[in-house]
Amino acid sequence: MLLLLLISSAFVLPWAGAGRIIGGKEVVPHSRPYMAYLKIKVKDRSGSKPSSCGGFLIRPDAVLSAAHCVPKKGLKVTVILGAHNINVQEWSQQRIHVTDWVIHPNYSSASLQNDIALLKLRSRARINENVTFISIPRSNEHVRVGTRCRVAGWGDTSVYGSTTDVMMEVDLKVQNETLCQQEFHDYQRLSMICVGDQNSGKSTYEGDSGGPLVCNKKAHGIVSYGPSGRLLPLVFTRVSYFVPWIRQQLRRFALQELPASPSSQ
Structure with a gap:
């Protein structure tokens, strides 16, 4: 899974690496039907090894993820929905190509501010018990x-490189923002959420970029970054802050599907 990016020189190659959930457990298969696995490949590099990221379905044709997962064009992105074991061709899986995506215009690769991207699927997902979307909060709705909260994803399960093919999940607690403000110079309280549990030994250490922070059955955050050399605290993009932008992009996606009007031909 894509690296949960650190504010360091490692950010030069944001689509390389593997993700990890530490101290988590395997979820009941298909119990997180909103989860999306993003398979990412550079188009002009034949034979190059794909990287991956997390994401989540918010509409049958739209997935939210982190901007650092898809920082440029020239990538071939495939979304896999309905997966538990990502390396098995499960009958429940739906593989859908991404036709377009938009990252926030104020996204910064240096500070990871505004680390959010919306992906448009080539075809609508078939909604069923294994694939469905998750609600997002209202504009500026905060979580206490x-x-x-919980974060799910695929990837390594320890700092030593232990791997898993099945979806794992970890429980994490929303922290006072002072903790992240002290730790990260570029932390923005309005657009980010500070998360972690210092005594739990649980973390999304270097992993699950783009996946959702689910609190009270809503996707309140997007996995963004954490500290170098330590597990906690973690910074998530605050979804509620970006709701107006998300709604605007969804409307743009919908307009793209309309047939051309006579006056435009």
């Missing part, structure tokens, strides 16, 4: 400090 101390709230227990």
Whole structure:
């Protein structure tokens, strides 16, 4: 899975690496039907090894993820929905190509501010018990400090490179923003969420970029970055802050599907 990016020189290649959930457990198969696995490949490099990221379905034709997962054009992105074991051709899986995506215009690869991207699927997902979308919060709706949330994804399960093919999940607690403000110079309280649990030994250490932070059955955050050399605290993109932008892009996607009017021909 794509690296949960650190603010360091490692950010030069944001689509290389593997993701990890530490201290988590395997989820009940297909119990997180909103989860998306993003398979990412550079178009002009034949034979290059694909990288990957997390994401989540918010509409049958749209997936939210992190901007650092798809920082440029020239990538071939395939979304896999309905997966539990990502390396098995499960009957529940739907593989859909991404036709277009948009990253936030103020996204910064240096500070990871505005680390959000919206992906348009070539065809609509078939909604069923294994594939469905998740709600996002209202504009500027906040989740309280101390709230227990969860993050799911695929990837390594320890700092030593232990791997898993099945979806794992970890519980994490929303922290006071002062913790992240002290740790990260570029932390923005309005557009980011500070998450972690210092005593739990649980983390999304270097992993699950683009996946959702689910609190109270809503996707409140997007996995963005963490500290170098330590597990916590973690920074998530605050979805509620970007709701107006998300709605605007969804409308643009919908307009792209309309047939050309007579006056435009």
